[in-house]
Amino acid sequence: MSSHWLSLEEALTKALDAAKAIADTEQVSTFDANNRVLAQDVIAHIDVPPWNNSAMDGYAINVEDLKDDCSPRLEVQGVITAGMKADEPLQKGKAFKIMTGAPMPANANAVVMVENTSSENGAVLINKVPRLQENIRKKANDIACGDTLISKGTRLHAEHLMLLSSQGSSTVEVFRKLRVGVVATGSELAAPGETREATQIFESNRVGVSSILQNENVELIDFGIVADDEASLRALFVEASERVDVMVSSGGVSVGDADYVKDIIAELGAIDFWKVAVKPGKPFALGQINNALFCGLPGNPVSSFVTAKLLVVPIIKKMQGESKVHEPFLVNASITTSLKRRAGRRDFQRATMVKNAQGGWDVTPFKTQSSGVMTSITSANCLMIVHENVSELKKGDTVQVMPLHF
Template sequence: MAQLSNDSFAFGGPLMSIEQAAALVGERVQPVAETQTVALAEADGRVLAEEVVAGLDLPPFANSAVDGYAVRFADLAPDGESRLALVGRIAAGSDAAGVATEGVAVRVFTGAPMPAGADTVFMQEDVTEEDGFVRLPSGLKPGANARPAGEDIARGEIAFAAGQRLRPQDLALLAGLGRTSVLVCRKPRVAIFSTGDELAEPGQPLPAAGIYDANRAALRAMVQRAGAEVVDLGILRDEPQSLAARLAEAAQDSDLILTSGGVSTGEEDHVKAAVESAGSLVFWRIGIKPGRPVAMGVIGGTPFIGLPGNPVAVFVTFAFVARAVIARLSGTQYKPPVPLPVRLGFPYRKKEGRREYVRVSLAPGADGIIVASKHPQDGAGVMTSLTRTDGLVELAEELTKIEEGRIVPFLAYDLLTA
C-alpha cells in the first residue's frame, strides 16, 4: 500500500479544472505495488503488471482465408482466364506437407494451411470445376484471400504494455498466443461508508425523519466497475470520536477511503473534523456542476476522498475525480471518456468558469441528427434524473448562454461507469 504524505493533495491554485485534478492524481498517487498471477478465465478487467510479448507468430502458419482453390500467382495467365489441373485437397487442421503446387490448383478450406509455393486463393464461388481441371477468372491480385504467418502479430512483437486493462478482445489475443495465465496488479481495496444519523439501511424500518442510504449502493457498484475491491464499512453515525477511530482503522487495510457527505463546514458535518483529527484534509475547488468542493486528504498514508452528499453530485464527481484515483491505484492510465456530438434541444444559461453536466435524454430529430432533451428536474438530489435519462451533455467553462440547436459533447452513462 502506497504511503502518502499529509500534504500530498495540497493545491494552491484557484478553481481547478477536471483535467488538472486528474493530472494531480497521476502525480501524487502511486499504484498498488502487489501483483498476482491469475488464470486467463479470471483476467477480464484486470490490469497487466508486465509487458506481454508474442511467443509465436499469429497465425502460426500461412493459411487460407476462404473456401476455395490455392495457386501460385506466377502460374496464372497474364490476361484472361486460367485453366489448371486440380490436385489435392487440404482441410483445416490437415498437413499440407508434400502437396504439389507448381502449375496446378489445390482445393483448400478456410483455415487450412497453404501448400508450399502457393500464394493466392480463388473463392470457390468464382471457380468452375470440370473434368479434373478448374477454370479461374482473371483480375485477382497476388496474395488474395491468403493469410501469411504473423499477419495478426509476429513472434517477438509487443502484444500488450504493462498497465493495459484487459478486455474480452484482449483475452482472445492472449489465448491465441497460447497464454493460460497473466501477471496482474492487485485490485485496490476501497473502503466506502456513509455518515449521518438520518440514514437507514434499505430493508430496515425507516425512522420518522430518516432516509434510506442510497449513495453507498451506487458507490459499491461504481467502485467495482472501476476495477477495485469494495470494503463496505456501512453507515457511521455522527459521533466525531468514533468516526476518527473508524477512519484510522480503515486506513490500515485499504488503498483508498471514499465517503459521501459530511465534509462541509456545517455543525453536523463531522467527517471533516474526523479526517483532520486522523490525518489531513484539503478542499479541491473543482469547477464542476453538479458538485461542490471535493475533499481530498490523507489518513495514515492512505488517500481519502470526500464526495458531496447529494446522489447526482456523488455520481458526477465520482465519474470525473474518484475514477482517476482508482485507475492510478490500479496501475493503469486514466483515460477520460470520449464524448459524441449531439444537438442541444433546449437553451441554457450557466456561470462562466464552471463546466456543467446536464442530464439529458436522446432521440433522433426530423433530419436524423440526435437531439438531447433536458430532464425537467435538475436538482442534485433527484435520483430519477439519472435513471430516466441517457447521459450528460458537457457545457464548457467559457460558455454562459447556450442557444438551442448548438452541437455539444454528450457522454453516455455507460462511458462514465465502465
C-alpha cells in the same frame, strides 16, 4: 489546505498526482482476467499465422500453369484441410483443393476461390485466373515473434484475451485488485431494509458509488453507515486506513456543525483540497490517512453520483496501474431550449439526448436540477456540460454532453 475553489482540471491534476499506482501483481487465468490491468508488456513468441495459409476455400495452384498457352483445366492432386500438414509439393499442371486456414503446399503461389471454379471428372476448371499470391495469408503477417502485443497498463478486454490465447497463454500477470472502502456518514441515514426513524431517510449513496466502482473491477469493502459522532468516525477511518487503498465516504464534508469528516481526516492525515468549482458536487474532498487515499463525496445523491464519475473513477484507474486514465466520452449536441444561469462553476446538468434528422444530437436539459432529486438521474441519459464562463445559451447552440451509458 486551501479554501480556493479548484477547477475540475486542477482538482483532477491534484487527485491523480496523489493517486499512486499499486505495485503488487498476481498471475490469473485468462478466463479471470477480463477488466484487469496488465502488469507487464506481452511479447509475442509465436508467429501468427505460423505458416503461409489459405485465406479462402478454393484451390491452391501455381499461376505459371495458367498462362495463355496453357489449359485452365487442372487435375486435382489432393485435398488439404485446416490442421493437416502440406508435406506433398504441388506438381506442375495440378491443383490442391484447400480449405480456409490450411497450410499452403510448396510450389503453390495463389488460391482460386471456389466460386471462381467448376469441377469436372477429378479436375478443376479455373474460370477466373488469380493474381500472384492472391488469397494467401503470409506467415507472421498478423504477429511476428518479438512484437509487443499488449502494453503494460492496458485494461484487458475480450480482444486482448483472445490475442493472448492465440499465443498459447493460459495465464497473465496483472496488478492485484485495488481495495476500496465505502461508507456513508450521517445520523439522519437509515440502511435500506432496516427500520427507519421518523426523522431519517434511507441511505442510497453507498450502493450507487459501489456500482460505479464495481465497473472498474475493484475489491469493495462496505463499512456501512456511521452516525455523526466524532469518536465513531475517528475509529472507522483509522480501521479503514489499515484495510483499504482508497476510502470513499459520502456526507460530512460540508461546513455544517455536524460535518466532522474533514476535520478528522486532517487530524489523522491530511486534506489536500475540498472545494471544486463544479455543480453538482462542490464539497468534494481529497486527503490521505496513513497509506490510504481519502475521497470525500457530498451527501446529496446526485452530487455523490456525479463526483464519483468525474473524480473517483479516474483516481481508481490510476491507482490500478492503468496507463491511460481515460477522459469522459463527450459528444457535441444542439441544445433545444434557451438557458440562463449564474456563471462561475462548471455545470453538469441532467438531460436527455436524441438523434435528430440530420444525424446529429439534440439535447434537452431538465427544468429541475436540484442535487437532491435522484429521479433526475434515472430519467436522464446524459449530463449536459455548461462551462464556467457561460451564463446564457440560446436554442441551437452547440454544447458538450457526456452520455451516462454508451
